[in-house]
Amino acid sequence: xxxxxxxxxxxxxxxxxxxxxxxxxxxxxxxxxxxxxxxxxxxxxxxxxxxxxxxxxxxxxxxxxxxxxxxxxxxxxxxxxxxxxxxxxxxxxxxxxxxxxxxxxxxxxxxxxxxxxxxxxxxxxxxxxxxxxxxxxxxxxxxxxxxxxxxxxxxxxxxxxxxxxxxxxxxxxxxxxxxxxxxxxxxxxxxxxxxxxxxxxxxxxxxxxxxxxxxxxxxxxxxxxxxxxxxxxxxxxxxxxxxxxxxxxxxxxxxxxxxxxxxxxxxxxxxxxxxxxxxxxxxxxxxxxxxxxxxxxxxxxxxxxxxxxxxxxxxxxxxxxxxxxxxxxxxxxxxxxxxxxxxxxxxxxxxxxxxxxxxxxxxxxxxxxxxxxxxxxxxxxxxxxxxxxxxxxxxxxxxxxxxxxxxxxxxxxxxxxxxxxxxxxxxxxxxxxxxxxxxxxxxxxxxxxxxxxxxxxxxxxxxxxxxxxxxxxxxxxxxxxxxxxxxxxxxxxxxxxxxx
Amino acid sequence: xxxxxxxxxxxxxxxxxxxxxxxxxxxxxxxxxxxxxxxxxxxxxxxxxxxxxxxxxxxxxxxxxxxxxxxxxxxxxx
Numbered sequence: 001x002x003x004x005x006x007x008x009x010x011x012x013x014x015x016x017x018x019x020x021x022x023x024x025x026x027x028x029x030x031x032x033x034x035x036x037x038x039x040x041x042x043x044x045x046x047x048x049x050x051x052x053x054x055x056x057x058x059x060x061x062x063x064x065x066x067x068x069x070x071x072x073x074x075x076x077x078x079x080x081x082x083x084x085x086x087x088x089x090x091x092x093x094x095x096x097x098x099x100x101x102x103x104x105x106x107x108x109x110x111x112x113x114x115x116x117x118x119x120x121x122x123x124x125x126x127x128x129x130x131x132x133x134x135x136x137x138x139x140x141x142x143x144x145x146x147x148x149x150x151x152x153x154x155x156x157x158x159x160x161x162x163x164x165x166x167x168x169x170x171x172x173x174x175x176x177x178x179x180x181x182x183x184x185x186x187x188x189x190x191x192x193x194x195x196x197x198x199x200x201x202x203x204x205x206x207x208x209x210x211x212x213x214x215x216x217x218x219x220x221x222x223x224x225x226x227x228x229x230x231x232x233x234x235x236x237x238x239x240x241x242x243x244x245x246x247x248x249x250x251x252x253x254x255x256x257x258x259x260x261x262x263x264x265x266x267x268x269x270x271x272x273x274x275x276x277x278x279x280x281x282x283x284x285x286x287x288x289x290x291x292x293x294x295x296x297x298x299x300x301x302x303x304x305x306x307x308x309x310x311x312x313x314x315x316x317x318x319x320x321x322x323x324x325x326x327x328x329x330x331x332x333x334x335x336x337x338x339x340x341x342x343x344x345x346x347x348x349x350x351x352x353x354x355x356x357x358x359x360x361x362x363x364x365x366x367x368x369x370x371x372x373x374x375x376x377x378x379x380x381x382x383x384x385x386x387x388x389x390x391x392x393x394x395x396x397x398x399x400x401x402x403x404x405x406x407x408x409x410x411x412x413x414x415x416x417x418x419x420x421x422x423x424x425x426x427x428x429x430x431x432x433x434x435x436x437x438x439x440x441x442x443x444x445x446x447x448x449x450x451x452x453x454x455x456x457x458x459x460x461x462x463x464x465x466x467x468x469x470x471x472x473x474x475x476x477x478x479x480x481x482x483x484x485x486x487x488x489x490x491x492x493x494x495x496x497x498x499x500x
Numbered sequence: 501x502x503x504x505x506x507x508x509x510x511x512x513x514x515x516x517x518x519x520x521x522x523x524x525x526x527x528x529x530x531x532x533x534x535x536x537x538x539x540x541x542x543x544x545x546x547x548x549x550x551x552x553x554x555x556x557x558x559x560x561x562x563x564x565x566x567x568x569x570x571x572x573x574x575x576x577x578x
Contacts, residue, residue: 087510216535267556
């Protein structure tokens with residue numbers, strides 16, 4: 001049996017699960033987008049853990065371990081900090097969102113600041129950040145399909161095959177399908193990552209200690225952060241930025257809405273760190289590839305996991321590994337598309353057409369899915385970058401929502417709508433300018449010491465963002481302290497929530 | 501929930517990563533077969549799990565799925 005046949009079988013299984021998952025549920029926007037808010041610990045856990053095991057970690061994580069060494073440790077680090085933050089941050093967000101029947105992150109900020117136009121801005125930022133994240137998943141699909149076909153399918157057709165599966169999957173099943181497939185995906189990726197991470201170092205080097213010693217001999221200093229570039233200052237600022245941005249992703253934010261109770265988050269804060277330790281084994285795979293399949297340069301380092309698998313195993317086993325990889329792109333990819341569709345329809349279009357029915361919004365959300373997917377395909381086919389920098393770009397964009405969110409949490413927001421807006425614009429302007437021009441602090445100020453010059457520019461943008469937000473808030477009107485009773489759709493919200 | 505002194509425990513693994521990693525960078529040898537930096541980060545991740553479980557136990561947790569979201573302003577923990 002060829003590797004591709006194995007992958008095809010798993011894709012068919014995922015589609016079947018997606019169809020099964022919708023049985024017994026009419027696919028209203030409420031069901032499609034937030035699963036009726038009835039998910040318990042395990043489903044919420046798996047949906048939010050989607051962030052941990054994506055193509056980013058499977059191929060990008062091993063690719064960075066292969067190509068960069070110690071800087072790849074950042075991938076293992078930021079999640080742990082993010083989970084400690086989640087314990088305190090997610091319960092109040094969940095309480096407010098459930099009370100007001102919110103569907104998206106943009107709903108949250110629009111409602112808190114009494115400013116639907118701010119929701120439009122937040123939604124646009126979210127969709128913009130989602131695009132590089134989607135490109136990353138498509139790149140993963142491209143690599144998997146072309147590698148596991150042993151070169152018979154060229155990369156570009158592979159992207160089209162991948163995106164067709166992804167779009168069909170999202171439109172058919174909604175968030176319930178993602179949750180069900182997430183179970184399959186996590187079982188497979190756990191099995192595959194641990195098996196590869198244990199077997200490959202032992203098979204090729206005789207053990208972990210021997211592997212690290214051999215790499216250290218061949219590349220002295222590979223497991224320490226370099227003095228310049230990806231230095232300790234880079235590491236600390238990137239870990240901090242990624243941890244702060246972890247729950248700012250619109251899909252992660254909205255995945256939290258599917259929870260049945262706030263204790264789900266407190267429990268997950270203790271379980272998630274152990275769960276993400278599996279990433280360690282993904283790093284081991286990348287390290288194992290360094291001396292066994294040498295010579296993959298630049299973005300090609302992302303191929304290391306599959307190249308080593310091909311060099312070690314028979315095609316059916318390579319197919320199983322590829323299938324696990326396809327699922328790591330499919331589940332997060334579907335969450336990304338679903339969220340982007342929902343917020344485009346509900347938070348960007350609807351404010352301009354308030355008469356739209358909930359049903360029409362649901363239809364529009366589904367129609368938006370292929371459009372966003374096509375945009376991501378266009379970028380994927382055009383750009384040859386590596387996986388990890390794509391995610392870092394997305395993080396830089398999405399983390400800029402944090403100051404406005406934090407300021408909105410008290411009963412009466414600490415910032416004004418205009419202040420929140422100005423802060424977001426300032427932060428995004430810096431990040432976008434840096435991404436387009438390739439500017440870094442080190443290039444702008446070559447004589448500054450590494451401790452400052454190597455800082456992630458996203459963190460600088462975040463600080464500027466907060467300062468601008470506070471300054472503008474000091475001179476513009478705040479939202480009123482008490483919610484206007486007439487606009488409060490509270491009764492149905494409570495009735496809906498009290499039943500659980 | 502108002503911050504309590506016990507919540508400061510959560511800072512421990514965070515500081516291990518943000519302060520400990522730069523300090524340890526350049527350490528030689530191996531710890532349990534791993535490069536020292538990697539072993540340190542793994543320890544911090546495991547500690548995160550322990551610390552968050554302890555904090556949850558100390559905070560006392562409402563029986564899952566029992567309480568509907570409270571009325572605005574009436575949250576006993578707010």
